[in-house]
Amino acid sequence: MKGGGGGGSGASAYGFPAKRRWRGLVIGVLGLVILSMLVPLVFLLGLYNGFHTAGYASDPQNSKPGFQPSHVDDVIRKLGPTLPKDVFQKYAIEPKKETVDFIHESQEPKATGLPPPKVDALPKHTHENSTKVGGRVQPTDRMTAVDESGKPCEWKFGSYCIWRQEHREVIKDSMVKKLKDQLFVARAYYPTIAKLPTQSQLTQEMKQNIQELERVLSESTTDLDLPLQIEKKSLKMEATIAKAKSFPVDCNNVDKKLRQIFDMTEDEANFHMKQSAFLFQLAVQTMPKSMHCLSMQLTVEYFRIYSTKLELSQAEKYSDPTLNHYIIFSNNILASSVVINSTVSNSKESRNQVFHVLTDGQNYFAMNLWFLRNSYEEAAVEVINVEQLKLDDHENVTFVLPQEFRISFRTLTHSRTEYISMFSHLHYLLPEIFKNLDKVVVLEDDVIVQRDLSALWSLDMDGKVNGAAQCCHVRLGELKSILGENGYVQNDCTWMSGLNVIDLAKWRELDLSQTFRSLVREGGSTDAVALRASLLTFQSLIYALDDSWSLYGLGHDYKLNVQDVENAATLHYNGYLKPWLELGIPKYKAYWKKFLDREDPFLSKCNINP
Template sequence: MKGGASSYGFATKRRWRCLVIGVLGLVILSMLVPLVFLLGLHNGFRSAGYVSEQQSSASGDQSSHVHEVIRKFGPTFPKDVLRNFTSKAKNKTIHAGSKRDSQPKEGFPMPPHSILQSPSSTNDSKVGAALKVPLYGTNVLDAIGKLCEFKFGSYCLWREEHREEMKDSMVKKLKDQLFVARAYYPSIAKFPRQDKLSRELKQNIQELEHVFSESSTDVDLPPQVAKKLQRMEAAIAKAKLLPVECNNVDKKLRQIYDMTEDEAEFHMKQSAFLYQLAVQTMPKSLHCLSMRLTGEYFRSPPNDTELSVAEKYIDPTLHHYVIFSNNVLASSVVINSTVMHARENVNQVFHVLTDEQNYFAMKLWFLRNTFKVATVQVLNIEHLKLENHNKASLLRLSLPEEFRVSFHSVDGLPVAPVRTEYISTFSDSHYLLPDIFRNLKKVVVLEDDVVVQKDLSALWSLDLGGKVNGALQICALKLGQLKKYLGENSYNKNSCAWVSGLNVIDLVRWRELDLTETFQKLAQELTVHEASTEAVALRASLLSFEGLIYAIDGAWALSGLGHDYGVDIQSISKAAILHYNGNMKPWLELGIPKYRKYWKKFLNREDQFLSECNVNS
């Protein structure tokens, strides 16, 4: 009994002693681990979170590996392209145009296939490997430019044309260094033995941030900025020698890149908005001109010159031109250029239809300015008395609608190049022509953004062959390619799209077919299913004249001078009419400079109101 008790006690002491030794071991280890990290001895060990090369080779191989990671995920687009294009920018899936002096509107579906795919995540060693170029063989810059135009319209063309070279090279270099330092700093701060380098990086970052808070150009930089740049470069060089965890640098650089990309996207959209606002707003000088003319009209004595030419307004044997406009200068240029190139002016009659706001300014302008012996009549469309009450309810000035339509050049082939066309169509006011000019048989409708360079008298001898509208056609764009815009209505899919700008109208045939009633019925039916009034205008105009378009020879008019920087100069000199379709109108400061001279030479610069209102277009 006694021996059994002693053996039991010995076993108990033994277990207790082992437990004490184990606890002491844990206590010692818990003290040693913080000591190891405090002394920085862990730098000699390998860790799964860091690069696995030996400490002796870390300075070379690890630094190159970090740069390879940075290079791989970096922008695959050239930097100059990234400055004006953001691939993440979202836009509505519809493109349509605008009224005369406004930006192209959005309201119609774009093609479902984008020009560029998003960057790939594959580990290709080439910088540009993530960029997927379309199969149709265009180069990268052209593809990006097309996609930008696809999203933002002619703003992208205008911005590229007016791009200024980067002058502030020092600011750019400082921002690049700040970008890299911010990426390395979080990883360097984790090294306890690198407190000095961590503080140095932090101080340099704060100094550069302070510099950018007060300076944005090289001229504004403080004189000591070169030394600050040297200190930053030295600190970054030291950071690159350390075994930095690539994942941390990669993550930080991606965060900064995303922030920069979002900022670029914001500025891109803001710039596009301001551009569109500029082309949509009447310039201050033109507003001044309209106001001065209106005030002068009521101060001037009555003028009875219209009574002497009233018979010409309704004489069907004369050449009648119709212009819808609320722009005094634009309509004046159209008339002046037409008269200057006409062989005979005595049989020319111009009818300018405008709204009540601009009516008196138009009246005085055309009373003060004569155009040889041609006759000019100004009509207030809001005060016209029409027999049909339903049509009279539409008495408000609506200018020709203009749409920017993007489509694949080969229908049904998603890899085909995406093209953009500017289509201008009739507005509601155009469908009042048969009622406004009841005594006339034929009229030529000119938009106020055209310039005439040759005699147009041959248009009056055209035999339309039973058609109603002699117009220019865009046969590169078939109605079948616009089925997303026009719906599945019964129409010839192979018919060419037509545009306004220069239109020869057979009013007799129009009345026989009652196209005004056809248009109104189509517009009412489409309004039920289509919220956009611009979409209704495009569909109703194209479908109302289905099968009734007479194709005018393309040599009569050249379009694109309001959106295309690449129009051939020789083609301009040969064209009878120049059409500034697009939103860069010649009377705007945003107009294309090399085309504005063809418009400016028909201005009456001797008028005192032009100089008083600083109209120096």
Template sequence: MKGGGGGGGGGAVLVTTGKRRWRSLVIGVLFLVILSMLVPLAFLLGLHNGFHSPNPNPNGYVPVHKTSIVNYRSTHINDLVKKLAPNISKNSKIAGTVADSGRGGVDENENCELKFGSYCLWRREHREEMKDTMVKKLKDQLFVARAYYPSIAKLPSQDKLTRALRQNIQEVERVLSESATDVDLPPGIEKKIQRMEAAITKAKSVPVDCSNVDKKFRQILDMTNDEANFHMKQSAFLYQLAVQTMPKSLHCLSMRLTVEYFKSPSVVMELSQADRFSDPSLHHYVIFSTNVLASSVLINSTVLCARENKNQVFHVLTDGQNYFAMKLWFFRNTFKEATVQVLNIEQLNLESHDKAILIHMFLPVEYRVSLLSVDGPSIHSKMQYISVFSHLHYLLPEIFQSLTKVVVLDDDVVVQKDLSALWDINMGGKVNGAVQSCSVSLGQLKSYLGENSYDKNSCAWMSGLNIVDLARWRELDLTKTYQRLVREVSMGEESKEAVALRGSLLTFQDLVYALDGVWALSGLGHDYGLNIEAIKKAAVLHYNGNMKPWLELGIPRYKKFWKKFLNQEDQLLSECNVHP
């Protein structure tokens, strides 16, 4: 019994010991599992506290937001740049650039000279004062409010906010429809801006579907782009219409003069001066124009700047529509002792020529050329206007058969100095004395001139101010040369302007006498960057380009040189509201 009892007791001890060992093993495994989970968590929390919070929460809890992640990344990157970047002197240009690239902003008081190539220096050089900031802010607010409105309107709990947004949108739309600049804004606009800003802020705080707001943003953006493209095309069309048509005031002036001509007695003044028109000893100026005002300013400036005007004779060639207006104007307005003759090209004895082409192409031709220039690694596009003779210019020897030399002036020029010295120039057998535009060579116009034999390095010459040796012209029969060059080009393939450009530049090949650049300065009708001192020194100012001085589109800073020769005392100018 005792032995059996002892054996039973020993087995119970073994079972109990085995259970304890199993429990210890399970506890140990669980401890290792928990430890393996706590260690990474503790590491992560320690890393987060070490990088993110210079003043950690006493409770050890640090809230993590998106901005914290961004700050961590930017701070960590800046630390790495500081540790790994080479030690470069602060005076180095590279050091200034690297330092700027690692910052989110640049202090206004920084020394930009030590930051060559940085945004700081670029911003200081290109800073422009923003105009109409309040109008721009209203447009931005309207853009955002329209994007949020559909999403807010779908929420039944936001009826009040919906009404506020709708009311603010309507008010801003009404204001912008009546105001294009800050000056036009009504009083109390600041309160409207504040109300709209408060409504937008509240709308942003409402939980909405971001995809709907994004979709509305993109829809408004597409509509804005379409509207901008439409207005851009419309403005381009209206711009071309404005520069290619006569202003209403000038049309009124021409029509009123025509009516007054037929109501007045016959103009017989020219008959008494007919001998002067064909006297080769006088200084003859030829003008092709349909613009009464431009021709008047040109003649007035030439006469007023001349030391002597007794020997000045002006021949104005125009079409039948403007002939009577020109005739009466120059009868009513005298120009000291100079003589003015008005000719109608439709009445000229030119049976051997196509009058339809001559009437259409009797004004000087302006050709716009876009040239590419390479300046180091960058390529720049520069626009140039080349003015050349028209078809009718090549009939000058036939129209003025008794004359040997004339000065041809475009009607978009104004004279600032005496031109009598032009008649004393010995052109050495050349035919056309002109100012050359060496920024454009004939080689750059190969697509217009073709493969003809010409010096590709020679400069293009400009009309506007040209002294023409008619005797030498007749001797070389340049009119026939021009007509042959025109016939070589199919009129169906190229425009008449392109034909005139090609014919003019090739007809006078090696026959152009280069006038000194101080005689004429061109570009006042398209180039905003001309030097004022150079303008004052030039004998003739050429307003070649689209922005003529008699148009509202004319460049304001150049208009004054043209307007000072305008005779504004004529009653018809005020009646037709002519105020260029």
């Protein structure tokens, strides 16, 4: 009994310590598991910086400020964001420079060994430490990226602060825009302030400031036109607006006034849009003042000196059918001169070339003098006054330039516009004007030549009359409203004047001039009738020139391929934007300008610099 009791007593005596040991082991294991989970999290969250000194104090190399263990660097490299190598180059700290280009706000001094720079010492973004390219402010070495408050931008991938700094645009005439905004706001508040009986002085002040800004803006359109004291006037208006805003006003009245001003501004914008369209048409359809001056100066000089000294040494060439004859219809001295100069400059032999310039009575004497003063190698130039021609069945001949027709097409998805150049009524007199010639090349005055054209004279046109560039962007079937429903092949391409090889012998045989006149009489006298008559007269009689002979569209199309422009034998500036106008397309004007003789004293006298 005692022995059993003793055994039971011993089990009871050692049971509790055994349980405590088991519980201690469980707690220890759980602690290790938790620590094993926390340690990676500490490293991933970047909290390892706090343990550098304590963990590696025994190693003198590891005790340096900013030291990071190699295995930690590997973890950060693998888990960090992937960025281009050169993304830091622009904003990297360069200790050798006097200024710091960019500062990361979370960067610690011990990472570089430099003392923390003072934010106040950073250069502000001004025009002095930046350059302007294409209307944008480009950062330089001394520019610091700062936000609106003047603090350095915190670098991070896709930072708007840095993007805004790099793409900041210089606002042109910013003061004029600011004054207009102030005037807009002042006009909105003025009616409400005027209703306050106790604010008569503020009302008078606002009225005076509004009148003053209206006077200034009526005389100034750019910042350079503004008076010297405009800054004070702007500050005065700003203070007046601030006073007006400080009073409790009825928002409905201000809203109503703002809407009225908005409607007035919209009407004014529509007016200016229509006015600009009218002025554009006026600018492209009238001769520039400088060219009118050139014509007048040459006319006066002709009657002063050259009226009795005309040289006719090359007159025998004018009717020689064995030579290459070019026909130009023009009342523009510079344009016709460029056409002839470009043709002669690119020809293999100029002695066989004869140019006939047909013009009106107003410009005849100026044209005559210009081509007497300027020679084009061995080529002969004849100037003809169309109004003095004596032709059978034509008592009075009026001068008409080649016509251009602007045709717009609208579909469900888009709209497009094409410019078709076509013969004028005067072109149909060519067989009568040049009775001794069987073949001619007709050039318009908005054409330049970049290659030798002698191959056109040996061109076999298979019995066709008119060798022309085809415009397959416009099919005859798309002109039903002009041509009618029948009488032509709807899928045929239209053709372009500009560079045309004309078989005058075949023309006379088919009597195409009479065909044209009959078609004109059938449809009246409008421009659309002239287009219809020209297209139907040469129905099935057009010889399509190869695309390399002529490239058209340089007077309206901004998207022509540069390689095509340089390879074309002739360039046709059809459209409104002629190369001698200020409105001409700049990238195409260079091809025209290089054939312009700038040394003539009459050009400088009339200030001609197209």
